[in-house]
Amino acid sequence: xxEAQQLTKRYxxxxxxxxxxxxxxxxxxxGFLGPNGAGxxxxxxxxxxxxxxxxxxxxxxxxxxxxxRAPLQEVGALLEAKSIHPGRSxxxxxxxxxxxxxxxxxxxxxxxxxxxxxxxxxxxxxxFSLGMGQRLxxxxxxxxxxxxxxxxxxxxxxxxxxxxxxxxxxxxxAEEGRTVFVSSHLMSEMALVADxxxxxxxxxxxxxxxxxxxxxxAGGDTVTVRTQDPARxxxxxxxxxxxxxxxxGSEELQVTGLTAREIGLAAADHGIxxxxxxxxxxxxxxxFMDLTRDAVEYHATTTADRTPGRAA
Amino acid sequence: MSTxxxxxxxxxxxxxxxxxxxxxxxxxxxxxxxKLWSLRSTWITLALGLLFLVAFxxxxxxxxxxxxxxxxxxxxxxxxxxxxLSLFGTNFAQLALGVLGVLITAGEYSxxxxxxxxxxxxRRLPVLxxxxxxxxxxxxxxxxxxxxxxxxxxxGILSGTPAAMSLTHAGVLRGLFGAGLYxxxxxxxxxxxxxxxxxxxxxxxxxxxxxxxxxxxVTLLPSSWQGDIGPYLPGNAGQAMYALTHDATTLSPGxxxxxxxxxxxxxxxxxxxRLVRTDV
Numbered sequence: 001x002x003e004a005q006q007l008t009k010r011y012x013x014x015x016x017x018x019x020x021x022x023x024x025x026x027x028x029x030x031g032f033l034g035p036n037g038a039g040x041x042x043x044x045x046x047x048x049x050x051x052x053x054x055x056x057x058x059x060x061x062x063x064x065x066x067x068x069r070a071p072l073q074e075v076g077a078l079l080e081a082k083s084i085h086p087g088r089s090x091x092x093x094x095x096x097x098x099x100x101x102x103x104x105x106x107x108x109x110x111x112x113x114x115x116x117x118x119x120x121x122x123x124x125x126x127x128f129s130l131g132m133g134q135r136l137x138x139x140x141x142x143x144x145x146x147x148x149x150x151x152x153x154x155x156x157x158x159x160x161x162x163x164x165x166x167x168x169x170x171x172x173x174a175e176e177g178r179t180v181f182v183s184s185h186l187m188s189e190m191a192l193v194a195d196x197x198x199x200x201x202x203x204x205x206x207x208x209x210x211x212x213x214x215x216x217x218a219g220g221d222t223v224t225v226r227t228q229d230p231a232r233x234x235x236x237x238x239x240x241x242x243x244x245x246x247x248x249g250s251e252e253l254q255v256t257g258l259t260a261r262e263i264g265l266a267a268a269d270h271g272i273x274x275x276x277x278x279x280x281x282x283x284x285x286x287x288f289m290d291l292t293r294d295a296v297e298y299h300a301t302t303t304a305d306r307t308p309g310r311a312a
Numbered sequence: 313m314s315t316x317x318x319x320x321x322x323x324x325x326x327x328x329x330x331x332x333x334x335x336x337x338x339x340x341x342x343x344x345x346x347k348l349w350s351l352r353s354t355w356i357t358l359a360l361g362l363l364f365l366v367a368f369x370x371x372x373x374x375x376x377x378x379x380x381x382x383x384x385x386x387x388x389x390x391x392x393x394x395x396x397l398s399l400f401g402t403n404f405a406q407l408a409l410g411v412l413g414v415l416i417t418a419g420e421y422s423x424x425x426x427x428x429x430x431x432x433x434x435r436r437l438p439v440l441x442x443x444x445x446x447x448x449x450x451x452x453x454x455x456x457x458x459x460x461x462x463x464x465x466x467x468g469i470l471s472g473t474p475a476a477m478s479l480t481h482a483g484v485l486r487g488l489f490g491a492g493l494y495x496x497x498x499x500x501x502x503x504x505x506x507x508x509x510x511x512x513x514x515x516x517x518x519x520x521x522x523x524x525x526x527x528x529x530v531t532l533l534p535s536s537w538q539g540d541i542g543p544y545l546p547g548n549a550g551q552a553m554y555a556l557t558h559d560a561t562t563l564s565p566g567x568x569x570x571x572x573x574x575x576x577x578x579x580x581x582x583x584x585x586r587l588v589r590t591d592v
Binding site: 065069073092093095100103 | 330331420424426430
């Protein structure tokens with residue numbers, strides 16, 4: 001359980017985190033969502049005591065992180081990818097961290113296997129790819145068998161297999177009763193794993209809600225349909241409470257008020273071929289964009305083309 | 313589903329079977345010990361420091377001997393003692409060993425390792441004490457061993473010359489142990505400066521300035537000031553710890569040790585303050 005009360009961090013004139021209040025509960029995956037520069041990483045650094053809050057407080061299971069007897073057993077954190085010395089091997093890195101807490105060698109081997117680092121554990125970490133570095137960071141986070149697992153942008157740099165691995169891992173950690181707190185700037189990624197969402201923009205809390213709620217608030221059961229014959233499908237689906245939009249000449253339609261299942265059945269009844277039937281995703285991303293539009297730190301000329309960079 | 317199987321579904325980490333780990337002083341020391349020896353730079357730089365200490369002592373002794381044999385000793389050299397000649401390499405060894413001290417702490421900042429380190433030990437100060445104590449001890453041992461080796465080999469070369477000395481000669485043992493202790497403290501100061509400045513380049517610059525450049529700059533001051541300030545500078549006070557002869561312009565070995573310990577404590581205090589007060 002992580003509890004932030006009026007948590008604030010200022011760097012000179014700039015307020016990175018602005019009076020945040022939130023609670024991250026055990027047993028579910030909580031997504032920490034916001035555009036780049038929204039204050040996610042700063043918040044996470046304050047949770048593990050690397051940065052001191054300018055005002056307010058944050059506790060883990062009722063105490064500031066540094067007051068715990070075995071901090072690594074309390075919170076396992078993956079912060080920025082490379083929090084390692086490139087000259088040490090993965091094994092040596094994990095072993096050095098384990099020694100501070102008296103964590104046995106056996107546990108070091110366990111997390112190396114868990115993270116799939118067995119074949120490279122004795123190689124210098126400096127030669128690791130971004131994805132391997134992430135896996136090592138996650139191995140370090142799990143080292144103390146922590147009650148709370150906190151990962152900052154864990155899917156960065158991972159290949160599809162790694163992304164899937166993270167999703168499964170997060171879900172199983174939450175099922176074991178742990179508190180799981182994961183940041184991302186990608187709504188689509190969060191929607192797949194998180195039950196609860198804490199959305200921030202420019203350091204302020206924008207929403208503290210569930211994924212389902214956010215969709216509902218965005219007015220969202222939109223289904224994207226691509227079909228051979230948009231005009232006939234429009235006719236087939238038309239009815240009270242159903243809203244269909246689409247561009248002339250495009251085979252793509254946005255349908256609200258009907259489920260994907262209903263649309264599929266209706267199309268089949270009328271013998272209209274469908275190429276795509278995708279519920280929810282677009283509207284969820286849109287809900288996030290709407291929520292954070294005013295809070296985006298770096299506007300590009302098109303909203304879709306957000307500048308990648310270090311999250312702060 | 314029976315009640316028995318339902319029981320196994322309770323969260324794993326809620327049970328009493330959870331191992332009781334805790335951060336301990338011993339644990340932090342063991343961790344820093346493992347970190348020290350798992351980097352190649354430690355081995356290379358320690359070897360280099362030892363090599364400088366012994367090799368330069370031998371070169372100085374050899375030059376003295378050949379100069380003495382041919383009757384062409386320059387004036388600087390003519391009054392040298394066996395101890396001075398053997399410890400000629402200290403100046404070079406202190407650079408290597410001090411730089412390694414800086415690397416041990418500032419290297420954590422330049423690589424990002426410090427975030428992992430301080431997440432594991434969020435009280436922070438034990439990390440500084442452990443690094444300083446372990447590295448200081450390692451350099452003390454290496455430095456003392458090197459000083460004795462340089463002296464013993466140097467004595468062989470110098471035997472039969474006016475500079476010849478043995479371990480039983482008054483002040484020699486104190487000088488050799490003093491040199492080892494001096495190098496150990498230089499290592500601690502290097503580690504403290506690295507932690508204070510959080511930059512490898514910055515730490516090395518300040519270290520070199522404090523030990524080697526400032527004593528030279530002081531000679532530009534009026535001579536009455538030189539006498540007041542000069543002996544108390546880190547480099548000069550440190551040299552007094554292992555010099556055989558002392559005069560009005562130098563401190564006694566005990567006073568030199570006291571002053572040098574003071575500088576070490578100052579550097580450590582600055583490092584501790586910054587470590588506790590500043591975000592990483």
